Amino acid sequence: MPGTVVERVTGPVAAGVVPAVFDAAGLTSSERTVALYASDMPTRRRYGTKEQVRAWIAQGVERLGHEEVARRAVFCYGHRLLELSNLVPAAVRAAHEARFPDAFRLDVAAQATATSICFDGMHEAARKRNGAARVDGPCPCRGTGSIRLWVYGDGMFSLVCPVHNGGGRA
Numbered sequence: 001m002p003g004t005v006v007e008r009v010t011g012p013v014a015a016g017v018v019p020a021v022f023d024a025a026g027l028t029s030s031e032r033t034v035a036l037y038a039s040d041m042p043t044r045r046r047y048g049t050k051e052q053v054r055a056w057i058a059q060g061v062e063r064l065g066h067e068e069v070a071r072r073a074v075f076c077y078g079h080r081l082l083e084l085s086n087l088v089p090a091a092v093r094a095a096h097e098a099r100f101p102d103a104f105r106l107d108v109a110a111q112a113t114a115t116s117i118c119f120d121g122m123h124e125a126a127r128k129r130n131g132a133a134r135v136d137g138p139c140p141c142r143g144t145g146s147i148r149l150w151v152y153g154d155g156m157f158s159l160v161c162p163v164h165n166g167g168g169r170a
């Protein structure tokens, strides 16, 4: 049948790459996405098995170090929150694009993250920091939690900042 993918997905991650102590459930969604982006995961819309996704996450964490994975993850999520509201300032977009130049790959990494969360779950400690977000650059709210917008014909109104006042997450 045309368009049917029958080839089995096999990635470059060899067996034994996953350290025995590695536990993907200890990472937030964004941390897993950042790790997958940094790994050897191929950039295509076919995801590996749960074992492969786990191995790629471990590889990304090993490459960047957990601290850097966590740092990029909070910026990545902060960018995402602003993006959902169409509020990304140019400087923040530039920092995000320097960190993740391939938007398609980041999207693939986010999809593979969903696989990981489905199979590996998330530990309570990771769940608690899962909503952590920061803005890498000047936030449109200037740290006040409120974004003032002037709309021609409608005048001035305020929006709650999705990063600095998003349900109490900061």
Ligand SMILES: [Zn+2]
Binding pocket: 135, 139, 140, 141, 142, 143, 144, 145, 161, 162, 163, 164, 165
């Ligand atoms: Zn803000």
